[in-house]
Amino acid sequence: MQLRIHYYALMREQAGRSEETLDTSAATPADLYAELLTRYGFTLTREQLKVAVNSEFSDWSQPLTAGDAVVFIPPVAGG
Amino acid sequence: MQLRIHYYALMREQAGRSEETLDTSAATPADLYAELLTRYGFTLTREQLKVAVNSEFSDWSQPLTAGDAVVFIPPVAGG
Amino acid sequence: MRFRFTPAAIDTCAARRELLDLGAGGYVSFEGWVRDHNEGQEVMRLEYEAFQELAVKEGERIVAEALRRYPVKQALCIHRVGSLDLSAMAVWVGVSSAHRGEAFDACRFIIDEVKHRVPIWKKEHYRSGDSGWVNCERCAEPGHRHDPSHDHVHHGEPAVLAIQK
Amino acid sequence: MRFRFTPAAIDTCAARRELLDLGAGGYVSFEGWVRDHNEGQEVMRLEYEAFQELAVKEGERIVAEALRRYPVKQALCIHRVGSLDLSAMAVWVGVSSAHRGEAFDACRFIIDEVKHRVPIWKKEHYRSGDSGWVNCERCAEPGHRHDPSHDHVHHGEPAVLAIQK
Numbered sequence: 001m002q003l004r005i006h007y008y009a010l011m012r013e014q015a016g017r018s019e020e021t022l023d024t025s026a027a028t029p030a031d032l033y034a035e036l037l038t039r040y041g042f043t044l045t046r047e048q049l050k051v052a053v054n055s056e057f058s059d060w061s062q063p064l065t066a067g068d069a070v071v072f073i074p075p076v077a078g079g
Numbered sequence: 080m081q082l083r084i085h086y087y088a089l090m091r092e093q094a095g096r097s098e099e100t101l102d103t104s105a106a107t108p109a110d111l112y113a114e115l116l117t118r119y120g121f122t123l124t125r126e127q128l129k130v131a132v133n134s135e136f137s138d139w140s141q142p143l144t145a146g147d148a149v150v151f152i153p154p155v156a157g158g
Numbered sequence: 159m160r161f162r163f164t165p166a167a168i169d170t171c172a173a174r175r176e177l178l179d180l181g182a183g184g185y186v187s188f189e190g191w192v193r194d195h196n197e198g199q200e201v202m203r204l205e206y207e208a209f210q211e212l213a214v215k216e217g218e219r220i221v222a223e224a225l226r227r228y229p230v231k232q233a234l235c236i237h238r239v240g241s242l243d244l245s246a247m248a249v250w251v252g253v254s255s256a257h258r259g260e261a262f263d264a265c266r267f268i269i270d271e272v273k274h275r276v277p278i279w280k281k282e283h284y285r286s287g288d289s290g291w292v293n294c295e296r297c298a299e300p301g302h303r304h305d306p307s308h309d310h311v312h313h314g315e316p317a318v319l320a321i322q323k
Numbered sequence: 324m325r326f327r328f329t330p331a332a333i334d335t336c337a338a339r340r341e342l343l344d345l346g347a348g349g350y351v352s353f354e355g356w357v358r359d360h361n362e363g364q365e366v367m368r369l370e371y372e373a374f375q376e377l378a379v380k381e382g383e384r385i386v387a388e389a390l391r392r393y394p395v396k397q398a399l400c401i402h403r404v405g406s407l408d409l410s411a412m413a414v415w416v417g418v419s420s421a422h423r424g425e426a427f428d429a430c431r432f433i434i435d436e437v438k439h440r441v442p443i444w445k446k447e448h449y450r451s452g453d454s455g456w457v458n459c460e461r462c463a464e465p466g467h468r469h470d471p472s473h474d475h476v477h478h479g480e481p482a483v484l485a486i487q488k
């Protein structure tokens with residue numbers, strides 16, 4: 001299954017890219033983060049993040065479907 | 080003793096003047112207000128007012144001296 | 159002078175510049191605007207009148223109190239006098255501080271105290287042709303003590319002291 | 324749109340005009356300025372980055388919540404993105420309402436929620452040459468639940484998530 005991933009801020013810097021299209025067997029955002037954590041060595045744990053699927057906040061256990069756009073959201077600091 | 084009185088807002092309208100110099104035997108602002116209440120028929124009671132002597136808030140029982148400038152202050156409504 | 163009067167429109171851009179501070183991360187401002195109604199009457203315009211000598215002293219004391227009470231950087235209040243049309247700005251308060259919480263608290267403190275303590279009066283002119291001097295409801299109650307430290311809060315509309323036909 | 328981003332300086336005069344309302348007697352605005360220090364480090368400039376698609380939705384939800392919670396007339400929030408120098412305005416919130424209390428409350432609600440819920444990130448560049456992504460202290464604690472309704476308040480300085488040499 002192909003997913004689209006966008007990276008922002010600290011995660012963008014640690015992944016070394018702002019987006020990518022990934023072939024993966026990850027069934028949920030939780031699975032996907034575990035896979036990417038291994039690949040990029042992110043310093044943030046899943047507990048420090050939120051996740052968005054198709055530009056809406058999502059659960060970590062929501063099933064992913066082909067073509068979904070996923071964003072892992074580090075702690076925010078607007079204002 | 081001569082005193083200078085300034086009137087503002089509702090009291091200015093009811094007195095029909097914005098200032099006057101008055102010859103009076105009033106020993107305190109309380110005495111002075113009683114005298115002026117009779118003369119001008121002010122609708123505000125002394126309990127609704129504050130008083131200033133020489134541009135500072137004052138007690139109603141503070142002795143007045145010749146040349147003092149007195150202002151009776153109706154309920155305020157800035158802003 | 160951290161409290162002053164102006165007979166012309168308040169220049170908020172110039173006033174804001176006086177509060178710039180490299181150590182400030184938050185800035186809160188309040189503007190009082192002339193509203194089109196009060197106590198069920200349609201308002202056409204307002205007149206503000208002040209006992210300026212005492213008002214400036216009392217206003218300065220309020221801003222100084224705010225600077226003592228809250229850890230803010232700068233604070234300033236400017237009040238209009240004269241005739242004001244609908245939507246005109248009657249008063250402006252600005253506060254800058256390192257953190258936003260204190261700026262909100264200090265700004266609110268200043269406008270609350272200015273409305274209750276500074277000798278300024280407001281005459282409303284209504285569509286009906288009547289006019290009236292407005293005042294704080296509780297201040298108008300006979301026996302209400304004009305203690306400068308009283309901290310009552312306005313709920314609802316201010317009362318009208320005397321309606322003139 | 325009652326929440327939006329801009330890559331250029333925020334035009335507060337134009338934004339304020341959007342909030343004019345003949346029934347409004349009070350207007351409160353908040354500005355977030357780039358401060359010259361954070362956590363004991365001297366800050367030289369900031370970069371803001373946003374996940375704009377989601378941020379605009381979440382920002383709009385926050386302003387809509389403020390309009391439901393508080394009886395205010397109009398509310399608007401504008402946030403900068405890109406590189407900001409010291410004293411630059413990073414965010415602006417404006418609220419108009421009939422009475423001032425609600426305008427203060429709604430303005431504070433909006434900026435508090437925006438800082439905690441909207442996906443915007445801030446990178447500080449220090450005089451030392453280091454840089455760091457800033458975040459809310461409590462949000463950075465492992466196990467802290469990112470419940471959109473949580474209402475914690477910031478005390479003191481925001482923490483730095485990761486310092487880069």
